[in-house]
Structure formats: structure tokens, C-alpha cells
């Protein structure tokens with residue numbers, strides 16, 4: 243049976259009750275220093291238009307290492323990675339017109355820890371964090387029943403987070419192996435097609451629609467942001483409000499994605515499907531610079547949805563496969579001929595060769611299903 247690894251994040255609150263003042267101020271100092279390093283790296287990346295980790299690391303690592311000589315060097319390493327990812331998403335958001343700032347800054351109180359910078363003892367629920375001069379700080383982690391499932395998993399990376407109220411959290415990414423069912427030529431699949439306001443899923447036997455209204459939600463938030471920009475003059479307040487609404491929008495849309503994923507997975511279980519099939523969006527990469535704003539924002543959400551569905555599906559023991567999406571809504575799933583719009587209705591498509599007449603959404607789902615068998619099962623095109 244195929245085995246795949248998925249990541250699960252465990253969130254721990256650090257027990258600071260018995261931690262002395264000196265240790266707490268050492269931790270705070272570490273956050274400040276790390277934030278300065280990340281910001282210096284972002285600034286450098288911005289100035290030189292560097293979007294790759296390798297280039298940034300190459301340009302700055304040695305120098306930063308010398309200036310922060312007592313800091314464990316892996317902090318510089320993870321700071322380069324964090325800076326690259328912040329700068330990359332800044333550029334992406336800027337392109338989509340979703341970012342008002344001129345330059346990116348890192349205000350977060352977050353430290354990325356790789357396995358050289360922290361140790362975890364899941365039996366005793368303790369973590370050690372590497373600090374200046376090769377010393378380690380031991381911290382007790384608050385834990386509950388929810389954390390028990392992590393005991394037999396491998397810890398990967400972690401993030402240490404300091405909140406404004408002084409609370410300290412440690413988020414640890416664990417890797418877990420999931421055993422997925424073997425897929426033979428007779429495997430049942432569910433294909434998923436994502437449109438702006440609806441997610442359509444199914445196969446040759448059934449078609450279901452999940453209304454997301456995502457486009458409507460996004461437009462509403464877009465207008466809200468425009469109003470804030472024109473009405474609120476104070477820059478700081480404006481930025482705070484924009485950030486708040488952006489967070490709400492993302493939260494709202496993601497919540498819908500999770501519900502959709504849940505519905506699709508339970509339907510898969512119900513009909514005995516073992517594979518979820520989605521479009522491979524990587525092939526759209528070449529028109530990354532396309533000016534069509536709605537399309538790009540949609541694709542951004544689409545990818546987020548795919549990640550959520552893939553993760554949840556694997557967690558529930560379902561395979562996830564991606565297929566070439568070209569022409570899935572414009573060719574006939576029966577004979578492969580080009581479809582034309584039917585005169586009988588706006589959303590209906592018709593094949594002149596074999597006479598098939600079906601809803602646009604159903605066409606896409608049936609083509610994705612068929613393509614899965616072609617690409618993965620070597621089935622012959624009819």
C-alpha cells in the first residue's frame with residue numbers, strides 16, 4: 243500500500259510560571275535580534291530584487307554570521323528562509339493589488355526553528371531552545387489530551403511565537419505517515435472543479451455542487467477596503483483596518499474551503515471512492531504575469547483550497563492526484579470532439595459529433611475523471 247507523509251501542527255503554550263526574569267529577558271532579546279536580522283534581509287532582498295533563498299543566503303549569510311557571532315548560526319539560516327518567503331508573498335500580493343505598502347517589513351514576533359535550534363521531549367513535554375553562546379533554555383510545555391496523538395510522530399520544524407501579552411507559544415510541525423489505499427484500474431474517483439462561486443465535484447455517476455460564493459465575498463471585501471482607503475486619512479489606522487479586513491476575508495473564505503473539503507470527503511466515503519482528482523495548476527504558471535486580476539486572485543484561492551482538500555483527504559486515507567486541466571471545459575468527455583454552446587440553455591454544452599448535451603460543470607468533472615484514467619491508469623481514449 244502506498245505510504246505518504248503529511249504534516250500536522252501541534253500548538254503548545256509555554257509554561258512561564260517558574261521561568262526566572264533573566265531567562266525571560268533572554269528570550270525577548272532573541273526575538274528582537276531575530277526580527278532585526280529578518281528585516282535587514284528583507285530590505286536587502288527588496289533593494290536587489292532577490293526572490294530566491296539561495297541568492298539571499300549567498301549574499302548575506304557570512305556577513306550576518308560575523309556580526310552575530312555568538313548566535314547559533316542556524317538562526318541566520320532560518321531568517322534567510324523567512325525573509326525570502328515574506329518578500330515573495332509581498333511581491334505576489336503587490337501584483338494582485340492586495341498590498342498597499344511600498345516595502346515589506348516584518349513586525350511579527352516569530353522565530354523559525356529548525357532541528358538544530360530546538361529539541362523536543364514529548365514524554366516529558368519539555369522543549370529546549372538554543373540561545374547565545376551555545377547554551378540551551380529548557381521550557382515546560384502545557385499540554386492536554388489533544389497532544390497525545392503527537393507522541394508517536396516525528397517532530398520537524400517549529401515556530402516560537404511571542405504574543406503582545408507576553409505569552410509564549412511553540413508550534414511544532416510533526417510528520418505522520420498515512421497509508422493510502424492501493425488504486426487499481428477500477429478505482430472509483432471523485433473529480434473536483436473549482437469555479438469562482440461554486441465547487442463542482444463528482445464522476446460519471448453523479449455531480450454535486452457546493453456554493454462557495456467566494457467571488458461575491460471577495461468583491462464585498464474589495465469594496466470595503468476601497469472605502470477605508472478613501473475615507474480614513476490617518477495612515478496607521480488605515481493600515482490597521484485594512485489588515486483586519488484582509489484577515490477576516492481570508493478567514494471567511496478558508497472556513498468555506500474547509501466545509502467544502504469535508505463534504506467532498508464524506509461523499510467520497512459514501513460512494514466508496516479512493517481517489518480525489520484535481521486540476522494541476524502548475525501548467526498555468528506561464529501566464530503568471532497576466533493582467534487579469536480576478537483570474538489571479540481566484541487561482542490564489544484555488545491553490546489554497548487544493549492544499550486544504552489534499553491534506554484533509556490524505557488524513558482520511560484518500561489518494562490525491564492532479565491531471566492536466568487543458569480544455570477540460572471545452573471538449574466532449576465521450577468522443578473528444580470540440581463542444582459548442584447549446585441553444586437549449588446558457589450553461590449547456592453540446593457535442594455535434596456524438597450528440598452529448600450536458601451542463602458545463604458536469605463536462606469539466608467528467609473530463610477530469612477521464613483524464614485521471616488516461617494519465618494514471620493508461621486507459622485508452624475511447
Ligand SMILES: [Zn+2]
Nearest residue numbers: 574577593596
Ligand atoms: Zn462527443
